[in-house]
Amino acid sequence: MNAVAWTRVAVIVGFVALIEALCRFGAIKPFTLIAPSAMAVSLVALLQKPDVRADLLFTGVNVAITVAISVAGGFAAGVLLHRFARARRVVSPLLAASYAVPMFVFYPVMIVLFGLGRWSLIAIGVMLGIVGMIVNTIDGLDRVPRVYTKTAAMQRMSPLATTLLVVLPAATPHLVTGVKLAVTYSITGVIAGEFILSVAGLGRAIALAYNNLDNAAMYGLLLVLLIATTAINVAIHAWESRMHRIWGQA
Amino acid sequence: MNLASPSPAALGQPALVASGIAHEFRDRNGRTVRALDGIDVALQRGDFFSVIGPSGCGKSTLMEILAGLVAPTEGRLEFEGVPVAGRVPDGIGVVFQEDASFPWLTVADNVAFGLRRARVAPDEIARRVDYALRFMGLRDFAKHHPAQLSGGMRQRVCIARTLVQQPRLILMDEPFAALDQQTRLVMGDELLRLWRETGATVVLITHSLDEAAMLSDRIGVMSGRPGRFIETLDTGHPRDRDSRILGDPRCAELTAAMWAHLRDSSLHAIEAANA
Numbered sequence: 001m002n003a004v005a006w007t008r009v010a011v012i013v014g015f016v017a018l019i020e021a022l023c024r025f026g027a028i029k030p031f032t033l034i035a036p037s038a039m040a041v042s043l044v045a046l047l048q049k050p051d052v053r054a055d056l057l058f059t060g061v062n063v064a065i066t067v068a069i070s071v072a073g074g075f076a077a078g079v080l081l082h083r084f085a086r087a088r089r090v091v092s093p094l095l096a097a098s099y100a101v102p103m104f105v106f107y108p109v110m111i112v113l114f115g116l117g118r119w120s121l122i123a124i125g126v127m128l129g130i131v132g133m134i135v136n137t138i139d140g141l142d143r144v145p146r147v148y149t150k151t152a153a154m155q156r157m158s159p160l161a162t163t164l165l166v167v168l169p170a171a172t173p174h175l176v177t178g179v180k181l182a183v184t185y186s187i188t189g190v191i192a193g194e195f196i197l198s199v200a201g202l203g204r205a206i207a208l209a210y211n212n213l214d215n216a217a218m219y220g221l222l223l224v225l226l227i228a229t230t231a232i233n234v235a236i237h238a239w240e241s242r243m244h245r246i247w248g249q250a
Numbered sequence: 251m252n253l254a255s256p257s258p259a260a261l262g263q264p265a266l267v268a269s270g271i272a273h274e275f276r277d278r279n280g281r282t283v284r285a286l287d288g289i290d291v292a293l294q295r296g297d298f299f300s301v302i303g304p305s306g307c308g309k310s311t312l313m314e315i316l317a318g319l320v321a322p323t324e325g326r327l328e329f330e331g332v333p334v335a336g337r338v339p340d341g342i343g344v345v346f347q348e349d350a351s352f353p354w355l356t357v358a359d360n361v362a363f364g365l366r367r368a369r370v371a372p373d374e375i376a377r378r379v380d381y382a383l384r385f386m387g388l389r390d391f392a393k394h395h396p397a398q399l400s401g402g403m404r405q406r407v408c409i410a411r412t413l414v415q416q417p418r419l420i421l422m423d424e425p426f427a428a429l430d431q432q433t434r435l436v437m438g439d440e441l442l443r444l445w446r447e448t449g450a451t452v453v454l455i456t457h458s459l460d461e462a463a464m465l466s467d468r469i470g471v472m473s474g475r476p477g478r479f480i481e482t483l484d485t486g487h488p489r490d491r492d493s494r495i496l497g498d499p500r501c502a503e504l505t506a507a508m509w510a511h512l513r514d515s516s517l518h519a520i521e522a523a524n525a
Contacts, residue, residue, distance in 0.1 A: 147348040153319055154344050155364050169354045247353040248397030 034219050042220030052205065056224070059190060059202040062118055066125035066186040071179055073126070074133025078178075081134065082141040098131045107193060116199055125189030132181025140174025141167065173243040180236045187229055264331065265419055265451040266293040266316065271325035272476070273311055285311045287476035289325065293451055295418070298442075300454045300462040302508060303472030304515040309455045310347070312477065313423045316453060317344050329419065343417030347424040347455075351396040351407045358383065358392040361410045368415070382410040385444070401428045402437075413444065420445075423455045434458070435493040438465055442492060459512075463504040464496050471508055474515040481511050 001009075016036050022028045023035035034042070046052045081088040103124060110120040144167050152162040168175075194203025202225060209218035271289035274282050285308040293299055301309050314320040315327065318338040327334045329342065351360050361382055365375045383389045386406040396404050405425055412420060422441075426434040438461060445452050456462050462469045463485065471481040485504055487495060495501060 145348065145350075147346045147350045148352065150314075150319055150344075150346065151350045154317065154338055154342070155367050156338050156340075157367060161367075166352070169352070172354065246395050246397060248395075 030215065031213075034215050038216065039219040039223045042216040043223045046217060046220045046224070052221075055200055055202050055205045058118070058200040059194065062121050062125070062190045062194075062201065063187050065118075066122045066129060066190055067183050069122065069126050070129030070182040070186050071133055074130040074178060074182060075137050075175070077130070078134045078137025079141070082138050088138070095131055095135055103127050103189070104192060104196070107196060110193075111197065116197065121190050121193040121198060121201070124193045125186045128189040129182040129184075129186035132185060133178040136174045136178030136181065137171070140171030140178070143174065144170040173240070173247050176236075176240045176243050180233075180240055183232060183236060187232070191225065263295045264292070265295045265297065265329070266291070266453075267326075267328045268292075268316065269326050271312070271315060271322045271327060273308070273315060273320070274323045284476040286315075286322070286478070288478050291470060291479065293419075293453070295451050296449050298445055298452045298454070298465060298467045300456055300466040300469045301472060302456055302459065302462045302469060302512070303477060304474050304512060304519045305457075306519060307472045307474050307515070308477030309472060310423055312472075313344070313421050313453070313455050317342055317421050319344075341418040343412035343415055343420050345405075345409050345412050345420070345422040345425045347427055349396070349401065349404050349408070349428075351404045351411075353396050356393050356395055357388055357399070357407050360396065360407050361414055363411060364415045378414045379410075382414045385413070386410045386440070402433050405429070406437075413448070416448070417450060419451045419453070421453045421455075424457060425454075426461070427457070434461065435464075435496075439492045441465065446489060459505045459508050460496060460501070462508065463501045464491075464493055469504065469508065471511045474518055481507075483507055 110123045114120040152166045191203040194201035198204040206221045268291045273286040315322045318334045329339045361379045469483040470479045473480045
């Protein structure tokens with residue numbers, strides 16, 4: 001790690017230590033926030049409970065399906081829109097405007113369509129996650145230097161071989177960025193959906209703990225969520241940085 | 251081993267014949283632009299032919315036509331007696347002006363790329379890649395990625411990738427444009443050594459009058475758009491030459507002759523750009 005990364009870690013550790021001290025010395029009441037060490041103890045206790053593990057599994061499966069659909073669907077749509085210029089001209093302004101639309105207003109519609117279960121959560125997650133993948137797929141394919149495809153032509157490569165061995169590898173850094181956005185927005189969509197209305201899941205468990213004024217459980221579950229999302233994002237960010245470094249785009 | 255392709259006995263036989271080549275395209279406003287007109291050129295195996303002309307005269311378009319990447323609007327093109335009709339024939343290699351090294355592959359994998367596509371035996375690939383890397387001074391960088399190399403080294407990777415396939419015709423579109431003058435001269439020496447070793451036919455597109463005067467057997471001087479050959483100069487250089495020939499008065503004569511043709515066209519090109 002470089003100096004900047006160490007400084008970042010120091011800031012986080014210092015902030016956690018400050019919160020711990022403020023909680024331990026009574027400056028922050030337990031009704032408002034429990035000490036980080038108490039959150040960790042609560043987390044360990046929660047992970048022993050079968051119903052919490054079932055909620056984690058439910059959410060994990062939802063996120064995995066949402067990410068798979070967002071990445072695969074977004075990639076396919078991006079390739080098609082890149083290929084068909086007229087369709088792209090029609091859809092591009094809608095894609096650009098999509099992040100301005102609060103997608104959660106459609107959640108009741110999803111419940112009507114898919115019921116109060118897994119698929120309405122996945123649908124709202126996909127609505128959020130797929131756009132970044134589409135946009136980055138189009139962007140990545142746009143940025144493949146023409147000299148690469150001319151080089152492939154000089155090797156007398158078929159269109160399929162050119163796509164698989166030259167175009168897609170050349171677009172990889174942008175595709176990885178699309179995956180990162182798809183994962184981030186998929187998690188947000190699924191957890192927030194569970195939080196609003198769901199029969200199971202981590203988001204629902206946090207909402208229940210909040211409604212029952214069970215701060216230990218609520219902060220313990222939030223810590224689970226924080227650790228999981230941070231770990232996933234750090235891993236994807238490391239992958240993305242490596243791609244950009246190799247491709248000379250750092 | 252070496253990177254030789256044709257046998258020395260093949261030198262002097264017809265390699266590339268272009269007759270009446272013209273090319274038109276539509277610009278952004280839908281107007282038809284005639285880029286090339288009445289291009290005639292006949293190259294024999296082992297020739298080193300340079301093409302020089304003002305900016306925008308269609309040199310790169312001509313190279314893409316000669317490579318088979320673009321079909322000409324008019325005219326006929328043959329490589330080794332076989333018509334080239336908008337498809338890339340076997341035996342032609344191109345070094346583009348832009349960096350065409352693949353960033354996701356190591357230097358060695360870049361150089362081996364075409365050989366693997368051609369399903370050459372792994373032992374043979376290893377032999378040819380090793381020779382090409384040594385030849386281009388890249389052996390210590392075999393496991394590096396292009397992003398770790400300078401622009402000149404990346405261009406050498408592209409040249410090596412072309413050479414290992416042992417093309418009988420090598421087309422080069424300003425391959426040294428990104429290099430400083432000293433490196434250009436050194437790379438020019440390397441190119442001449444390579445040309446002598448392989449016996450390949452070389453077509454070099456260049457902006458540099460010195461480069462054309464130093465490297466070529468013949469120089470085709472193109473007019474402004476639509477590009478056509480307005481003069482073909484025989485350099486009369488011996489086959490065994492290097493960059494020291496720049497000190498020869500003949501090089502100064504050739505440079506003066508090229509400039510006499512290009513000066514007006516270049517002024518027109520600048521005026522057109524400012525209009």
